[in-house]
Amino acid sequence: MEAAAVMSGFILLLFLGSMVLPGRVLDGPAVNGQVPTYKLNGLLLFVLTMLLAGLAQFTGLFSLSTLQTHFAALFVVTNLFAFLLAGWLYWRGTRTEDSPRGFFGGYFFGVEHSPVWFGVNLKLFSYRPSLIALALFNVSFAVTQYEANGQLTLAMILYQGFTFLYVFNYFQFEYGMIHTWDLVSERFGWMLIWGDYVLVPFFYCISGWWLLQSPSPLPIPAAVALVLLFVFGFWLFRGANQQKHRFRRDPQISIWGKPVQTLQGRLLVSGFWGIGRHLNYTGEICVYFAFVLTTGFTSWVPFLLTAWLVGLLLHRSWRDERRCSAKYGALWEQYKQRARFSMIPFIY
Numbered sequence: 001m002e003a004a005a006v007m008s009g010f011i012l013l014l015f016l017g018s019m020v021l022p023g024r025v026l027d028g029p030a031v032n033g034q035v036p037t038y039k040l041n042g043l044l045l046f047v048l049t050m051l052l053a054g055l056a057q058f059t060g061l062f063s064l065s066t067l068q069t070h071f072a073a074l075f076v077v078t079n080l081f082a083f084l085l086a087g088w089l090y091w092r093g094t095r096t097e098d099s100p101r102g103f104f105g106g107y108f109f110g111v112e113h114s115p116v117w118f119g120v121n122l123k124l125f126s127y128r129p130s131l132i133a134l135a136l137f138n139v140s141f142a143v144t145q146y147e148a149n150g151q152l153t154l155a156m157i158l159y160q161g162f163t164f165l166y167v168f169n170y171f172q173f174e175y176g177m178i179h180t181w182d183l184v185s186e187r188f189g190w191m192l193i194w195g196d197y198v199l200v201p202f203f204y205c206i207s208g209w210w211l212l213q214s215p216s217p218l219p220i221p222a223a224v225a226l227v228l229l230f231v232f233g234f235w236l237f238r239g240a241n242q243q244k245h246r247f248r249r250d251p252q253i254s255i256w257g258k259p260v261q262t263l264q265g266r267l268l269v270s271g272f273w274g275i276g277r278h279l280n281y282t283g284e285i286c287v288y289f290a291f292v293l294t295t296g297f298t299s300w301v302p303f304l305l306t307a308w309l310v311g312l313l314l315h316r317s318w319r320d321e322r323r324c325s326a327k328y329g330a331l332w333e334q335y336k337q338r339a340r341f342s343m344i345p346f347i348y
Helices: 002-020 042-059 065-069 071-094 102-109 122-149 154-172 174-179 181-185 190-203 206-212 220-249 279-293 303-328 330-338
Strands: 024-027 037-040
Touching: 002 042, 002 071, 002 122, 024 174, 037 174, 042 122, 042 154, 065 071, 065 122, 071 102, 071 190, 102 190, 122 154, 122 174, 122 181, 122 190, 122 206, 154 174, 154 206, 154 220, 154 279, 174 181, 174 220, 181 303, 206 303, 220 279, 279 303, 303 330
Parallel strands: none
Antiparallel strands: 024 037
């Protein structure tokens, strides 16, 4: 019951915050002839949540280590919530439109593209409990280690810095999410719901779990190498995404100090996008390798995260290629000749 109260209270507070906190309101790309509206207040919501969590920790009202000790119970109740939410959305969707794949397909993939409840776009909102919960779980591991040992290891400090910056920057870049495949093209069903509410917060923190039981100190040269890997991956990941977003907003921008180059004004071939077609995915993989390598090589278990992400992004790049080939036709083949590499320059 305690885990259920924590989980439901957390999601409810984030939902209410998404309703009432100020934020920019932007129109997204048209979906099925309709233009969804998004209120971008995720960064404010994230900062306030982390400040409240820190205040509760330092005043003794609530120890974040509770999230670590109740991890299994929270996992169970969040799974239940995800299945129930997917069922409610299936029922809600079929009241107004037919399921494109019948019950099982409609439940799994979803019926509605952009469901809205009390003015909150549920697709965009679901990234908030997903990533804020991930950040809180990560901090709970640091609190647990400090309460047990009176200090944090260098590996834990790096891991906390890397993961906090990653989540913080996501919310800084929240406006870019409205153009992503998930928001534009996917229906909202169990697949996305379970990924947001269960997979990301409970699986993507696997390295933090491992650092609690990793006795080996991290050598300084290894720490420097990890920082460089994280910075490089972050620069590549966010830099590529930012270039594309800036181009969408203003096709006359400069990139790397030069006027933007395009193919027929439709496909960007400047900056990262003139080198490789999916270098943003490569950068994200580097970022996650930096997360995982803080644990060293004492176990293969943390590397399940990078194996999963590599498989996910390779599949997504293949899916992107098919979608873009269908959309742009011969122009896409011309672009592939210009940006010859998919994810690794001169190799792949």
